[in-house]
Structures are given as C-alpha cells and as structure tokens.
Amino acid sequence: MSKRYELRFSGSGGQGMILAGIIMAEAAAIYGDKNAVQSQSYGPESRGGASKAEVIISSQPIDYPKATAIDCMLAMTQEACTKYHGDVKDGGILLIDTDEVKDVPKGKFKVIGFPITAAANSELGKTIVANIISLGLITELTGVVTHEAIEAAVLSRVPPAFLELNKKALQLGFDSAKALK
Amino acid sequence: MSVPAEKKEKISVPFDYNKYLRPGKLPHIWCPGCGHGIVLKAMLRAIDKLGIDKDNVCVVSGIGCSSRTPGYVDFNTLHTLHGRALSFATGIKLARPDMKVIVVTGDGDALAIGGNHFIHTCRRNIDITALVFTNAIYGMTGGQYSPTTPLESIATTSRYGNIEPPFDTCEMAKAAGATFVARGTAYHTLELEKTIYEALMHKGTSVVDIIDACPTYFGRMNKYKSATHMMEAMEKDGTVSVKQVDKLPPEKVAGKMLRGVLHKIDRPEYCEQYALLVQEKAQAKSK
Amino acid sequence: MAEKQKKRLMQGNEACVEGALYAGCKFYAGYPITPSTEIAEGMSVRLPKIGGKFIQMEDEIGGIAAAIGGSLAGLKSLTATSGPGFSLKQECLGYACLAEIPLVIVNVMRGGPSTGYPTGPSQADIMQAKWGTHGDHPAIAVTPAYVQEILTETVRAFNLAEKYRTPVIVLYDEIVGHMREPITIPAPGELAVVDREKVTCKPDEYFPYDERFEIPPLAPFGTGYRFHVTGLNHKKDGFPTNDSKQIGEGNMRIMRKIDNHLDEIWKNEEIGLEDAEIAVVAIGSTARSARYAVNEARSMGIKAGLLRPLTLWPFPDKAVTELSKRVKAIIVPEMNLGQMVLEVQRCSKKAEVLGVHRVDGEPINPGQIIEAIKSFK
Numbered sequence: 138m139s140k141r142y143e144l145r146f147s148g149s150g151g152q153g154m155i156l157a158g159i160i161m162a163e164a165a166a167i168y169g170d171k172n173a174v175q176s177q178s179y180g181p182e183s184r185g186g187a188s189k190a191e192v193i194i195s196s197q198p199i200d201y202p203k204a205t206a207i208d209c210m211l212a213m214t215q216e217a218c219t220k221y222h223g224d225v226k227d228g229g230i231l232l233i234d235t236d237e238v239k240d241v242p243k244g245k246f247k248v249i250g251f252p253i254t255a256a257a258n259s260e261l262g263k264t265i266v267a268n269i270i271s272l273g274l275i276t277e278l279t280g281v282v283t284h285e286a287i288e289a290a291v292l293s294r295v296p297p298a299f300l301e302l303n304k305k306a307l308q309l310g311f312d313s314a315k316a317l318k
Numbered sequence: 319m320s321v322p323a324e325k326k327e328k329i330s331v332p333f334d335y336n337k338y339l340r341p342g343k344l345p346h347i348w349c350p351g352c353g354h355g356i357v358l359k360a361m362l363r364a365i366d367k368l369g370i371d372k373d374n375v376c377v378v379s380g381i382g383c384s385s386r387t388p389g390y391v392d393f394n395t396l397h398t399l400h401g402r403a404l405s406f407a408t409g410i411k412l413a414r415p416d417m418k419v420i421v422v423t424g425d426g427d428a429l430a431i432g433g434n435h436f437i438h439t440c441r442r443n444i445d446i447t448a449l450v451f452t453n454a455i456y457g458m459t460g461g462q463y464s465p466t467t468p469l470e471s472i473a474t475t476s477r478y479g480n481i482e483p484p485f486d487t488c489e490m491a492k493a494a495g496a497t498f499v500a501r502g503t504a505y506h507t508l509e510l511e512k513t514i515y516e517a518l519m520h521k522g523t524s525v526v527d528i529i530d531a532c533p534t535y536f537g538r539m540n541k542y543k544s545a546t547h548m549m550e551a552m553e554k555d556g557t558v559s560v561k562q563v564d565k566l567p568p569e570k571v572a573g574k575m576l577r578g579v580l581h582k583i584d585r586p587e588y589c590e591q592y593a594l595l596v597q598e599k600a601q602a603k604s605k
Numbered sequence: 606m607a608e609k610q611k612k613r614l615m616q617g618n619e620a621c622v623e624g625a626l627y628a629g630c631k632f633y634a635g636y637p638i639t640p641s642t643e644i645a646e647g648m649s650v651r652l653p654k655i656g657g658k659f660i661q662m663e664d665e666i667g668g669i670a671a672a673i674g675g676s677l678a679g680l681k682s683l684t685a686t687s688g689p690g691f692s693l694k695q696e697c698l699g700y701a702c703l704a705e706i707p708l709v710i711v712n713v714m715r716g717g718p719s720t721g722y723p724t725g726p727s728q729a730d731i732m733q734a735k736w737g738t739h740g741d742h743p744a745i746a747v748t749p750a751y752v753q754e755i756l757t758e759t760v761r762a763f764n765l766a767e768k769y770r771t772p773v774i775v776l777y778d779e780i781v782g783h784m785r786e787p788i789t790i791p792a793p794g795e796l797a798v799v800d801r802e803k804v805t806c807k808p809d810e811y812f813p814y815d816e817r818f819e820i821p822p823l824a825p826f827g828t829g830y831r832f833h834v835t836g837l838n839h840k841k842d843g844f845p846t847n848d849s850k851q852i853g854e855g856n857m858r859i860m861r862k863i864d865n866h867l868d869e870i871w872k873n874e875e876i877g878l879e880d881a882e883i884a885v886v887a888i889g890s891t892a893r894s895a896r897y898a899v900n901e902a903r904s905m906g907i908k909a910g911l912l913r914p915l916t917l918w919p920f921p922d923k924a925v926t927e928l929s930k931r932v933k934a935i936i937v938p939e940m941n942l943g944q945m946v947l948e949v950q951r952c953s954k955k956a957e958v959l960g961v962h963r964v965d966g967e968p969i970n971p972g973q974i975i976e977a978i979k980s981f982k
Contacts, residue, residue, distance in 0.1 A: 159785060163614045166787040175785040179724055200897040201971050202784050202890065343844065373829050389833055389844060394826040396677065397835035398670065399700055405667040409674020410826060412658045413632055417827045438663035600653030
C-alpha cells in the first residue's frame with residue numbers, strides 16, 4: 138500500500154470512537170508493518186456531542202494527518218453521519234448503525250448498514266463493545282489490517298476480565314461483515 | 319512594668335544584626351518612621367533563635383516596600399513578582415523540603431494581587447512562614463488604598479474616604495486552612511520576635527499579620543501628627559493581646575484587633591504528604 | 606532497555622512527557638488547560654515514581670512561578686499550557702529571562718483570541734512566543750511537527766534552557782499535540798542531555814550575573830552560595846541597580862548570549878530546496894501539509910521545496926535570506942492571519958512572499974498549499 142488509506146470513526150462522545158481509532162492505528166503500525174497516524178476532533182462534552190477519530194494508514198511516511206478522501210467511514214449516530222460523511226470518496230464505504238442513522242446520505246460511495254449497538258446489546262449484553270464490533274466489521278470489509286493484528290491491538294487495550302467479551306465482539310464483527318460484502 | 323526574671327533571659331537584645339545583614343546593602347529604602355526595619359530586626363532575632371545554618375534559609379518576597387527585605391539579609395534570597403512570592407516559594411520548598419522558607423510580603427502583595435496564591439498556600443499547609451507587613455496602603459506606588467485599608471480612610475485613590483471593607487488577614491488565613499495564625503505589631507517588638515519564632519517553629523503554613531504603620535502616606539493623609547503618634551494609635555491602642563482579652567471590659571476590646579497566636583492546630587504538612595505518596599504509593603506501584 | 610525501545614503508538618503530549626523525563630526533568634508545576642492537560646497528567650504519574658516533584662497549582666501564574674522556584678532550587682523544571690494560560694504566564698516568562706533561570710514552557714496552541722476554540726488547533730501564538738512578555742528579551746522557541754520529534758525537541762529545549770540559562774518554549778499546535786503516531790523512546794545516551802554548569806568557585810567569589818562569563822553559571826539555592834535574585838535590573842551580584850551603564854550592559858548581555866550562538870541554536874529541515882523555484886516555509890502540522898503538497902507539486906513537475914524551522918525563535922534569518930535569493934517565491938502557510946509571514950518578508954531579499962492563512966479551527970490542507978504553489982507556475 139503506497140497510497141494513503143483513510144478511515145474515520147464517528148459517533149457521539151462516550152461511544153469509544155477515539156479508542157477505536159487508536160486500536161486501528163495500533164493494529165496497523167504496532168501489530169502490522171505499516172505506518173499510521175491517528176487524530177481526532179471533539180467538542181467540549183465528554184459524553185454526547187459529535188466526535189470523530191481519524192486514522193491514516195500507509196506503507197510510506199504520513200505527512201498530512203487528517204482525512205481528506207475517506208476510504209471507509211463509520212457513523213454510529215445520525216448527527217455524526219450528517220456532519221462528517223462529506224469527505225467519503227467516490228467508491229468508498231460508509232458503514233452506518235442502521236438503528237441510529239435513518240436519514241442515509243446519498244453519494245457515490247457504498248453504504249453498508251448493520252445494527253451495531255443493538256447487536257452489542259442483544260448478542261453480548263454490553264452496549265459498550267459496539268466500537269469493537271465496528272472494528273471487526275471494518276477489518277473484514279476493508280482488509281486494511283489483518284484479523285491477527287486487530288485482535289492483538291484490541292486485546293492489548295482491554296482489562297484482563299474483559300478479554301473474552303472483546304474477542305467475541307470482534308468475532309461478531311468479522312462474521313457479520315461476511316454477509317454484508 | 320517589671321519583667322519577670324525568667325522572661326528577661328529570653329530577650330535577645332542587644333543583638334548583633336551584622337551576623338545576618340549583607341555588608342554594603344544598607345541604608346534601606348524605607349522612610350523615616352516606617353516600621354519595616356523594626357519588623358526586619360524582629361525577624362532576624364527569631365531566625366537566630368532557630369540556630370540553623372544561613373545556607374538553609376530562603377527568604378522570598380513579592381513587590382512593594384516590605385518586599386525589599388530579602389535584599390538586606392544574608393540568606394538565599396528571591397525578590398519575585400507582585401503577588402507571586404508564595405508560588406515561587408512553594409516551588410523552592412517542594413524542591414528542597416529541608417530548607418526553611420520564609421515569605422516576606424505586604425498586604426497588597428499577599429491579599430490583593432496575590433490573594434489566590436495566599437489562600438491556596440494556606441489550604442495546602444505547605445511548611446512556609448508568611449510574614450504579612452500590613453500597613454493598609456500601597457506605599458511603593460505612593461499611597462493607594464489596599465485590601466486592609468479601613469473604611470473611610472483617605473488614600474490617593476480614595477480621596478473621599480474608602481468605601482471597601484477591609485480583609486481580616488488572620489480570619490482569612492484561618493478559614494483558608496493555615497495551621498498557625500498570629501498577629502503582631504512593630505510597636506510590640508519583643509512580642510513580635512517571639513511570635514515570629516513560634517511561626518517558624520510550626521510545621522505547616524504559618525501566617526503572621528504584622529501591623530506596621532506607614533507614616534509617609536497613610537499617616538499624612540489620615541491626619542496622624544507623627545510616626546510615633548500613629549504607632550501608638552494603631553499598634554499600641556488599636557490592638558489587644560489575646561492573653562488579656564478575657565480580663566478586659568468589653569468597651570476596652572471593641573473595635574480592636576487581637577494580637578498574639580490566634581490559631582494553632584496540627585494537620586498533615588504538604589511536603590511530608592508528598593514524600594509519603596512517593597514512598598508508599600508511587601514507588602511501590604512502579605515495582 | 607531493549608523493551609523500552611519498542612515501537613509504540615503515542616500521543617504528542619505523551620511524547621512531551623517522555624522527552625522531559627529523558628532530559629532529566631524532576632519538577633513540574635502547572636494548571637489544567639485544554640489541549641495541553643495530558644502533559645500535566647503524565648508528569649503527575651511519572652515524577653513521583655522517580656522521586657521528582659509534581660504540583661498542580663492554583664492558577665497558570667502559580668504554575669510557572671513554582672516551576673521557576675523549582676529550577677532555582679536546582680531541578681530541571683517544566684510547565685505546560687495553552688492559549689489563555691500562555692497569556693497568563695507571560696509576566697513570569699519575562700522574569701525567567703531577566704533573572705536567567707532555566708525553564709521549559711510548553712504551549713500547545715489552540716484557537717484564539719480569548720477562550721477561542723479550546724479543542725481546535727491554531728498557530729496564532731507565534732508572535733506571542735517572541736513578544737508576549739513586556740520589554741526586550743531573548744526568546745527561544747522550538748517547533749516540532751511529529752510525535753517522535755516532540756520527544757526529541759523537548760529534550761533539545763531542556764538542553765538549550767540549561768546551557769543558555771534561559772526559558773525555552775516548546776511550541777506546537779493542537780493537531781500535533783493530540784495526534785498519535787508510532788514512536789520509539791531513545792535508549793539512555795542516544796540523545797545528548799545537557800546539565801546545568803556546576804559552580805566551583807568559593808562562595809565569596811561567586812556572582813550570579815558575573816559579566817566575565819558569557820553565560821554565568823547558576824548555583825542552586827541552598828548549596829552554600831547565598832545570593833540575591835530579582836526581577837529588577839541588577840548588577841553582577843544580583844542586587845538592583847539604577848546605574849544606566851549597568852542596566853544597559855545587563856540587558857545587552859542576556860541578548861548577546863543567544864545572538865552569539867545562533868548557528869548552534871538554529872535548526873531547520875530542508876526538503877527539495879537544492880533546485881527549488883518555489884519554496885514553502887512552515888512549522889508544526891502545517892509543515893506536514895506542506896511536505897505533502899511539495900511532494901505532490903514535484904509529481905506535477907513543479908520544482909517546489911520546503912524549509913521547516915525547528916527553531917522558530919530566534920528566527921532563521923540566514924536560512925530564509927539565502928533561500929529568498931535562490932527561489933522565485935516563498936509561500937508561508939500558517940494557522941493564523943499572518944505572523945511568521947512577516948518574518949519571512951523581513952528576511953526575504955528577492956523572492957515574492959505569499960501567506961496562506963486560516964483561522965477557522967481547521968488545518969491548512971495540502972490542497973490549499975498546492976493551489977498557492979501553482980499560482981506561481
């Protein structure tokens with residue numbers, strides 16, 4: 138991959154979008170053999186509001202740290218989707234939480250929907266792992282990092298008591314994405 | 319009045335001030351009749367009683383007449399910015415808890431521009447002694463009213479009488495958490511020496527409010543006939559010792575400020591708490 | 606040690622903590638403010654573990670004042686802030702300049718003026734870093750653009766502060782401060798660490814501002830050298846003076862000690878300037894956009910290059926003047942309404958100078974710079 142691969146994780150504060158970005162960057166740069174830069178923008182709220190994290194992945198040194206032509210964007214809320222989808226490039230992927238994003242934006246990108254938060258709740262009993270399910274979905278959909286790298290990155294960030302839960306969340310993402318491709 | 323024999327021995331005058339004064343730095347900048355020199359001498363006698371090496375004493379000041387004190391004394395001395403003496407001193411004390419750190423400050427320096435640092439130093443209970451030279455006026459800039467200027471007093475910025483009520487420095491220090499609070503005056507010089515000594519011996523933040531009249535500005539604008547008249551009116555007659563207050567009829571106490579040690583409690587000192595944190599928690603956790 | 610050199614993903618502000626500790630910083634005093642707070646948080650965890658001192662002060666002024674106190678007591682000291690906090694620290698910054706007290710101040714630039722845009726980036730404190738405190742005074746500011754570089758430049762800032770006995774500012778924008786990149790922490794000895802010069806003379810022969818030295822050594826308080834420090838103009842013994850000759854000489858000496866060592870203090874990165882016709886001068890995250898833009902321009906056949914000052918103050922006059930004689934145009938993109946561009950104009954002898962500015966809290970993107978480059982083609 139000589140060119141930049143751009144990802145954006147967006148949702149509301151407290152949904153773990155920045156953590157998802159960090160994990161993706163670690164999967165690429167620490168547990169993979171690529172370069173990665175993660176950046177974010179957020180409002181004054183620790184909870185609520187629109188929040189986004191961006192990850193640029195490349196096999197080359199990365200200069201500009203922000204996304205301009207997004208290859209894959211995740212939108213966990215309607216507000217974040219409306220606010221941030223504009224930079225998704227033609228042919229890119231917009232992954233939305235179908236229960237949250239009802240007003241689906243039109244564009245030359247591919248929209249993929251999955252009830253991410255609902256799945257976290259019904260399948261795993263914990264809404265908090267919705268961001269980890271997203272990482273599984275994105276990894277499987279884009280192939281930007283390997284399953285092994287994302288798993289190592291997730292597990293390195295999780296307290297021991299929650300290892301199994303997060304493994305399951307990631308696997309749920311991988312498996313669900315196969316049906317969405 | 320005769321002085322009891324056992325007390326006589328403790329009085330440290332005559333005293334060789336040259337031991338602690340820097341050669342060639344006098345005369346000082348203070349006006350004739352100003353009490354700052356008297357306070358300086360009481361401070362030196364009190365420090366002498368501690369019996370510690372001059373190398374281990376640090377005197378820090380802010381800006382103003384009283385803040386020129388460090389320049390005259392032979393210690394590690396730091397003349398800082400207006401209001402900031404306690405913050406600079408906090409840095410030195412935290413870096414070198416073994417040093418005796420004394421802050422010399424005025425009422426404007428400590429309570430107006432430095433008010434925030436003052437209350438938070440008291441709250442932390444860091445082992446610093448703050449000597450607040452209270453002359454109820456900004457002397458260095460020529461006589462403007464300060465946070466301790468009494469109501470109706472005349473100053474160059476309150477020509478029609480001061481309408482702002484003054485702070486009670488001791489009440490504020492106590493409320494903010496200082497563990498030793500006292501008041502002295504330049505008039506009661508031997509008592510002041512003893513009070514400063516007690517403050518220096520106390521572990522924690524100690525504040526001594528020192529009533530110390532400014533004849534040049536406050537005195538002239540407020541119709542005091544002379545420096546001595548002013549000292550007697552404000553310092554001698556305007557205060558009453560905490561030791562006597564219970565024995566006096568209410569009319570002799572009304573409107574007067576209390577002198578002596580007003581508040582003294584034990585509470586963990588900041589640098590000691592920091593050392594415990596380092597030993598017991600942080601370093602243990604890193605193993 | 607091998608484990609320490611492992612690559613890890615780290616935030617810019619966290620790398621600043623690593624750099625400070627690498628440089629031997631043992632004292633931190635500050636006040637929380639976005640977007641620099643991670644530095645205080647990091648120091649509060651790390652310093653107690655190594656016997657260092659951390660204190661959260663009651664305000665920004667108290668933060669820098671206590672750090673100056675810590676430095677006077679002999680510890681390498683750090684304070685960090687942003688926007689309004691940098692304004693509040695200016696008086697104490699001037700004190701450290703005149704009293705010649707080593708200190709490192711980090712300013713993570715956010716949108717302004719006033720409270721402005723706390724979570725957004727800017728580069729609008731470029732001039733404040735030089736002229737923020739009153740009076741003429743020396744100013745050194747280093748400007749990292751990469752997370753790894755925040756670590757190495759923080760070490761360099763401590764080295765410059767200790768060597769030249771002066772406050773040094775580490776100046777970077779919110780984007781660089783909050784972004785995460787993989788970095789490796791250098792092994793001990795890998796980067797040079799400069800310690801304060803020891804005083805060896807007898808106490809009665811010691812003068813803290815001895816004019817026989819270009820940079821007189823500073824004895825820590827409490828080590829047997831009892832001297833006086835003041836923010837007033839002073840004589841060699843540290844005591845205030847009204848003598849115009851002494852005032853003038855003292856003011857000149859603190860400037861001279863920097864001006865005589867510009868070649869040692871200056872540091873620039875140059876990309877593609879050998880044959881460049883159009884040059885970009887940029888710092889921080891804007892330099893990253895510029896680098897991208899210059900590469901893009903090259904791929905379009907335009908001979909573009911980048912001059913990236915890592916020492917912003919003292920300004921790299923010599924490098925910019927030389928560059929201006931060789932190129933047709935110099936483009937200065939910066940997240941402000943025109944600050945560094947004034948310095949480039951001052952130094953530029955021939956080339957046309959064009960500023961590219963933005964103050965909406967968004968970064969200057971490579972496209973904007975490419976457009977500017979193309980406008981000269």
